[in-house]
Amino acid sequence: MNAVATQASPATASQTHAGAESLLEIRGLYKHFPLADGFLEQLHFEKGRLVRRNEQVHAINGVDLTVHRGEALCVVGESGCGKSTVARLVMGLLSPSAGEISYDGQRIDNMRGKQLLPYRQRMQMIFQNPYASLNPRMTIQQTLEEPLRFHHPDWTTPQVQDKVADVMASVGIDPEWGKRFGHEFSGGQRQRIAIARALAVDPEFIVADEPISALDVSIQAQVLNLLMDAQAERHLTYLFITHDLAVVEHFGTRVAVMYLGTVCELADTRSLFARPKHPYTQALLSAIPRLEDDRPEHVRLSGEVPTPVHLPSGCVFHGRCPHVMERCRQEVPQLIVTDDGNQVACHAVEEGRI
Amino acid sequence: MALLEVSNLDVRFALRQGEVRALRDVSFTLDRGERLGIVGESGAGKSVAAFTLLNLIAKPGYIADGSIRFEGNDLARMSARELRRVRGNRISMIFQDPMMTLNPVLSIGEQMVESLKAHRRISTREARAIALHKLKQVYIPSPETRLDQYPHELSGGMRQRIIIAIALLLDPDIIVADEPTTALDVTIQAEIMTLLRELCEKHNVGLVLITHDLGVVSQMTQRTLVMYAGRVIEQGPTREIINDAQHPYTQGLLNALPQMTTPGSRLNQIPGSMPSLANTPSGCAFHPRCQYRYDASGEPRRDCLEEVPEFVTSGNCDVACHMVRDMLAKEAS
Numbered sequence: 001m002n003a004v005a006t007q008a009s010p011a012t013a014s015q016t017h018a019g020a021e022s023l024l025e026i027r028g029l030y031k032h033f034p035l036a037d038g039f040l041e042q043l044h045f046e047k048g049r050l051v052r053r054n055e056q057v058h059a060i061n062g063v064d065l066t067v068h069r070g071e072a073l074c075v076v077g078e079s080g081c082g083k084s085t086v087a088r089l090v091m092g093l094l095s096p097s098a099g100e101i102s103y104d105g106q107r108i109d110n111m112r113g114k115q116l117l118p119y120r121q122r123m124q125m126i127f128q129n130p131y132a133s134l135n136p137r138m139t140i141q142q143t144l145e146e147p148l149r150f151h152h153p154d155w156t157t158p159q160v161q162d163k164v165a166d167v168m169a170s171v172g173i174d175p176e177w178g179k180r181f182g183h184e185f186s187g188g189q190r191q192r193i194a195i196a197r198a199l200a201v202d203p204e205f206i207v208a209d210e211p212i213s214a215l216d217v218s219i220q221a222q223v224l225n226l227l228m229d230a231q232a233e234r235h236l237t238y239l240f241i242t243h244d245l246a247v248v249e250h251f252g253t254r255v256a257v258m259y260l261g262t263v264c265e266l267a268d269t270r271s272l273f274a275r276p277k278h279p280y281t282q283a284l285l286s287a288i289p290r291l292e293d294d295r296p297e298h299v300r301l302s303g304e305v306p307t308p309v310h311l312p313s314g315c316v317f318h319g320r321c322p323h324v325m326e327r328c329r330q331e332v333p334q335l336i337v338t339d340d341g342n343q344v345a346c347h348a349v350e351e352g353r354i
Numbered sequence: 355m356a357l358l359e360v361s362n363l364d365v366r367f368a369l370r371q372g373e374v375r376a377l378r379d380v381s382f383t384l385d386r387g388e389r390l391g392i393v394g395e396s397g398a399g400k401s402v403a404a405f406t407l408l409n410l411i412a413k414p415g416y417i418a419d420g421s422i423r424f425e426g427n428d429l430a431r432m433s434a435r436e437l438r439r440v441r442g443n444r445i446s447m448i449f450q451d452p453m454m455t456l457n458p459v460l461s462i463g464e465q466m467v468e469s470l471k472a473h474r475r476i477s478t479r480e481a482r483a484i485a486l487h488k489l490k491q492v493y494i495p496s497p498e499t500r501l502d503q504y505p506h507e508l509s510g511g512m513r514q515r516i517i518i519a520i521a522l523l524l525d526p527d528i529i530v531a532d533e534p535t536t537a538l539d540v541t542i543q544a545e546i547m548t549l550l551r552e553l554c555e556k557h558n559v560g561l562v563l564i565t566h567d568l569g570v571v572s573q574m575t576q577r578t579l580v581m582y583a584g585r586v587i588e589q590g591p592t593r594e595i596i597n598d599a600q601h602p603y604t605q606g607l608l609n610a611l612p613q614m615t616t617p618g619s620r621l622n623q624i625p626g627s628m629p630s631l632a633n634t635p636s637g638c639a640f641h642p643r644c645q646y647r648y649d650a651s652g653e654p655r656r657d658c659l660e661e662v663p664e665f666v667t668s669g670n671c672d673v674a675c676h677m678v679r680d681m682l683a684k685e686a687s
Contacts, residue, residue, distance in 0.1 A: 078539035186627050216395035216628070217566065221610035221621040228620065243540065250612035250621070269617065287544035289569030291596050291613065298544055304509050305539075 029099035074252035130190035134182035141178035188219035267342035356383035363420035391575035452513035463501030583639035590671025
């Protein structure tokens with residue numbers, strides 16, 4: 001089912017980002033999680049008979065994405081759309097059910113252990129909850145030294161300590177904090193430490209999974225500035241997972257909107273916010289609580305996100321879409337390239353109905 | 355006379371490490387049918403303010419001073435029995451997490467009937483009919499079936515709608531909603547907020563909305579109260595506060611939002627973070643983070659450091675800031 005999409009993506013890449021070099025390529029990615037793990041858990045008693053049923057959560061259903069070097073690709077969507085699963089698959093924290101992930105031209109999804117080691121250094125991750133992602137039994141100094149000692153076993157202690165001091169300075173952490181433990185810090189400070197840990201091994205690619213969602217507004221701005229500064233100074237590439245569209249508008253180079261494990265629209269940030277094409281993107285944008293009084297009318301969606309256990313037939317969004325037609329219920333829409341070089345998976349857009 | 359009149363509220367928590375002052379000198383009013391927003395970051399005291407409105411502060415917390423007058427009667431000095439007649443009946447509350455609020459072992463219908471029968475002398479059949487009617491009001495699909503379902507069978511958005519139906523059950527005068535949509539997705543949040551606003555307008559119910567989201571306040575409320583470190587620092591009509599905030603903290607909070615700057619540029623951040631309530635700075639609690647804490651010669655201003663600022667009136671807003679006071683005085687002379 002992804003034949004069209006697979007062809008479409010490279011075409012867009014060359015159209016909109018002439019010369020942009022792709023760093024990460026995701027092709028036809030699927031990830032299913034079994035609902036019941038063990039054999040006995042799969043057994044159900046139905047109409048007097050024992051049946052074995054193996055139901056699965058269809059978290060990712062055919063995702064194709066390309067991340068260009070130096071950009072910040074934002075993946076947005078509501079809870080359960082699979083955006084965090086994409087992040088984890090890219091980092092190798094989960095292995096895909098089907099599909100390929102290549103980093104810098106090299107397929108990495110089938111690599112294990114030692115083979116993956118050089119890539120682990122080049123790709124780092126920042127997690128959502130800085131209260132859970134710092135080891136409570138390690139001091140900040142130990143936390144920051146650990147990745148360095150692991151990836152550079154030949155470094156001497158002074159070398160490691162110099163590097164830690166460096167990276168602490170670059171994220172605005174007082175070197176005095178090194179002796180303290182994670183719980184002694186506020187959320188914003190902890191997230192700085194988590195960013196410092198990711199930057200310590202000089203990565204080129206950072207996957208950030210909702211890095212500012214757990215923080216207060218005034219602290220969000222501090223952390224977002226830090227991430228933007230780091231990008232400018234170190235020429236980083238980001239895969240930025242978030243549900244906050246205001247942050248995307250500010251931070252993202254391109255945006256991928258996900259719904260129920262599929263990408264429904266992929267566009268550069270400015271044109272996505274100016275002219276959202278997919279009905280879901282339109283609803284999502286209209287739902288942001290804005291400060292202005294004269295905001296566009298809120299597009300009301302009927303119903304709620306269906307469960308990813310039994311996926312709807314056809315377009316996954318058809319149950320809530322205001323432009324639904326018979327074709328949407330039967331045929332899965334593929335990502336098509338629109339005239340401005342962006343991509344959208346919607347029959348109504350393809351047929352010119354909206 | 356306002357429907358609800360909170361004056362000089364002082365709430366403290368007696369902890370082993372010493373006394374924590376969660377609310378200091380908080381005063382505001384709410385008229386019938388008015389929608390008021392209380393905004394602030396975590397640790398500002400906004401949730402304590404919400405709980406105090408229903409005198410729900412539990413030990414080691416206590417109301418040290420001040421009054422909460424509802425139709426002239428002081429909730430802070432009522433007996434438990436008198437309070438029960440107000441809570442849920444005249445003033446109802448919506449909490450942040452719908453899963454925590456609903457009882458997991460009772461069906462939706464049982465929970466609704468229970469609270470109706472606690473306040474009114476009616477039969478179960480009558481109570482069920484009212485419950486059904488309220489579920490219809492919040493647009494719950496197939497309400498008859500929902501009455502016999504348990505909370506875990508429903509989605510987050512559906513649960514929060516049921517909470518709203520329960521809050522409306524006894525036709526209250528005021529609903530206090532503490533971050534009612536923080537646990538929900540944006541599209542569901544927009545739906546719940548629109549629903550809440552429409553219902554409040556239709557039934558002339560007053561709303562006290564606690565949130566950290568200035569966008570939500572802007573969409574939902576007529577008046578706004580900004581809190582910082584346990585104090586109200588600015589209050590006035592919502593539009594005026596959003597468009598022309600006077601207090602440096604409110605300005606900073608608004609300017610820190612990504613939608614207020616050109617995409618891609620640095621955000622205007624407020625340095626530092628909210629002080630802990632156990633250890634609030636002297637004078638104006640915001641002074642260590644404030645860019646106006648120096649005078650013309652570059653020296654730290656003594657008044658910001660030492661005196662708690664009094665409210666001054668600027669336009670239709672009340673602002674507690676020494677800098678704003680001086681500016682107004684200069685304009686007047």
